[in-house]
Amino acid sequence: MAMFALELGLCFVATIAFAIIFNIPLRLVWWGGFIGVCTWAIYSLMPVLGLSLVFAAAVAAFFASFVSQWFARFMKVPVTTFSLPGIIPLIPGSRAYETMLAFVQERYLYGLEQGVETVLQAIAIAAGLVFAFSVFSVGKGVGQRYETHR
Amino acid sequence: MEKADDIMAMCLHAGQLMLRYGSETFRVEDTMRRMGQAAGMEQVNTFVTTTAIFLSFKSPVDQRDHIQMLRIEERYQDLSKVTSVNQLSREYVSGLLTSREVKKQLKEIEESPMNYPVWFIYLASGIGGGAFSYLIGSSIMDMLPAALGGLVTAVALVRYQMRLKVKFFSEFLASFTGALIAMLMVQMGLVMNTNQVIIGTIIPLVPGVPLTNAVRDLMSGDLVAGVARGAEAAVSSMSIAGGVAVALTIFFV
Structure with missing residues (x-):
């Protein structure tokens, strides 16, 4: 439990540091940190319940993007300000490293396995973002298939 | 009017x-x-x-x-x-x-100048790299080498971009420099979890802005811009991965 609290605290610090790397104004970085902590909590608690990491990444990304949209609407600033630091904790860095290491050591099969997992997690993050964005653009989206409103 | x-x-x-x-x-x-x-x-x-x-x-x-x-x-x-x-x-x-x-x-x-002075961004890269590395490897001892690596990477990126003015090549060189420093620390026996330190070192280079923008542009129907951003993010990631791979090759093969 203490370990988890430490993780959340460090996640807060990391997210705020990344918000500063992206040059987000200081009055807004705290909200990004809050979203990052919630994202990490979802991402690390869902596998405990027996769900896969990729699904956890998708749900966490959905949450991050959804809350970012609310905050952005509420504070009238671009969404990127919140969603960018919010999804930073989900980056599959460890897997990407394993992939590269495996390829460097010519263990191609293991490298492919890790690479596929990396790509899947990246796609899951993108899917989470897309889902939340879709929820917020209901009624004003573009690119319908049939022109039914005439 | x-x-x-x-x-x-x-x-x-x-x-x-x-x-x-x-x-x-x-x-x-x-x-x-x-x-x-x-x-x-x-x-x-x-x-x-x-x-x-x-x-x-x-x-x-x-x-x-x-x-x-x-x-x-x-x-x-x-x-x-x-x-x-x-x-x-x-x-x-x-x-x-x-x-x-x-x-x-x-x-x-x-x-107007940047919102934060550039030394503050270096510092944030160090702290961000160190703190993020804990989420990956959960070793408190390795946070310091990761923070040092993150700092070196950010400084290297800014310096290379000032000198070379070539985006992808600077990213490649910066991730190579950072990974080289990290691997040197590994060789000196300062590090327990190599994985964690390498990630902490190169994480400040993540092309977050093009990545999120690519998704949002594609979703809002700006297909040309979305694909272009996605390509930018992909080439950026490949440069960073390439830099790390070259540094790893020197030490592991």
């Missing part, structure tokens, strides 16, 4: 700043369209890709079409400037500011 040329210059300037500092394409289009309409122009049309802006409208004063194109050469990541221009355009559209004031403030935003 102001002159159409002035309105055109103001809208283009706002769009140029937003795109240059890392806004999504649809936000640039939306901002310019709203500003043009608020200025009383008719048939406002915008088309924005990752590297260029087109704007056309019809002025009700002289009943003529005005169209201009602007090429965006340089791109940076500075979301605080995007936020300021966004705020400015909102104030203009709701009638709180005149176009003269908007022009003056846009110039101020363009000429």
